Amino acid sequence: YNINVTLSTAKKEKPQAEKLQFGKTFTDHMFILDYSVDIGWHDARIIPYQNISLDPASAIFHYGQSVFEGLKAYLTKKEQVLLFRPDQNFKRFNQSNDRLCIPHIDEDLALQALKQLIQVDREWIPKAADTSLYIRPFIISTESYLGVAPSTHYQFIIILSPVGSYYKEGLSPIKISVENEFVRAVAGGTGTAKTGGNYASSLKAQQQSGEKGYSQVLWLDGVERKYIEEVGSMNIFFKIDGEVVTPMINGSILEGITRKSILQLLRYWGVPVTERRISIDEIKQAYVDGKLEEAFGTGTAAVIAPVGELFWNNEKMTINNGQTGEVSQKLYDTLTGIQTGALEDPFGWVVEV
Numbered sequence: 001y002n003i004n005v006t007l008s009t010a011k012k013e014k015p016q017a018e019k020l021q022f023g024k025t026f027t028d029h030m031f032i033l034d035y036s037v038d039i040g041w042h043d044a045r046i047i048p049y050q051n052i053s054l055d056p057a058s059a060i061f062h063y064g065q066s067v068f069e070g071l072k073a074y075l076t077k078k079e080q081v082l083l084f085r086p087d088q089n090f091k092r093f094n095q096s097n098d099r100l101c102i103p104h105i106d107e108d109l110a111l112q113a114l115k116q117l118i119q120v121d122r123e124w125i126p127k128a129a130d131t132s133l134y135i136r137p138f139i140i141s142t143e144s145y146l147g148v149a150p151s152t153h154y155q156f157i158i159i160l161s162p163v164g165s166y167y168k169e170g171l172s173p174i175k176i177s178v179e180n181e182f183v184r185a186v187a188g189g190t191g192t193a194k195t196g197g198n199y200a201s202s203l204k205a206q207q208q209s210g211e212k213g214y215s216q217v218l219w220l221d222g223v224e225r226k227y228i229e230e231v232g233s234m235n236i237f238f239k240i241d242g243e244v245v246t247p248m249i250n251g252s253i254l255e256g257i258t259r260k261s262i263l264q265l266l267r268y269w270g271v272p273v274t275e276r277r278i279s280i281d282e283i284k285q286a287y288v289d290g291k292l293e294e295a296f297g298t299g300t301a302a303v304i305a306p307v308g309e310l311f312w313n314n315e316k317m318t319i320n321n322g323q324t325g326e327v328s329q330k331l332y333d334t335l336t337g338i339q340t341g342a343l344e345d346p347f348g349w350v351v352e353v
């Protein structure tokens, strides 16, 4: 594929590794691809990072027809650049596109564009432990039209951001509260698609839980308000009496690539692991019985985030004394080891740029 490259003349200052926050600094370049209904996707280009100019009537501003992805690039000790399962992200991108009536992108073109963009901004990949280059591919609908209909024009953009840990707690266990009032998504809705609206609708609950001192909310299903779904920015796992369990894919939760990888790792190790419906009552009972051994979230941004406390119905459940559990730690070490090239990758997950 032919991608036109225009290099930036001015280089921005790079942030210090210790000061890296999630998603606040962006690199010198970006990738853009346009779509119009008569010519399809066209004009692939890498340009200096800059504002985009859109008509105020653009569909994206009104009805939120958009999708996004999140993945990371890592620098190995030998200064190779690795991506973690990028094919999975672009596949899911198209699944989200389907749900939002956005035309498919060519997954091979997207991967090539990403690799070229990373090569251009290679110096931006942070080197310190637990840092990486977060990649945000997204599509916005750009037709100027106020009718509610799939847009005839889109832009596919990739931006890059050097990041440290997603949570202010770093790698220490986070506290989450179970949400009883609001719901995130229902089967048949857009919950499995990575679209901005899911995250917009999560903010109210997230804000209220933040006021009570919690980092994230744990969503329950939208129908019975009983079964565990996912956490704001990650999937959730529990270790109960030696067995690892996670909510099964049910049409309303996000099918996490880290989730899938963790299931594969646990099975490879021979740890008993089940994907099924898990009620909040079951978690409470396991806690009361002293069988709730660990809880952790999984996500690209969050990596493996141990959960030290779960708050539900005015009661606190402290998990593993608020400490990182053995399985959570081992998963974190192994996953980040594979991602950064420090450990062997028996699954063929990493791709060199």
Ligand code: COI
Binding pocket: 069, 070, 071, 199, 233, 234, 299, 300, 301, 302
């Ligand atoms: C990710 O883990 O990459 C996400 O997309 C979650 C969040 C930052 C929205």
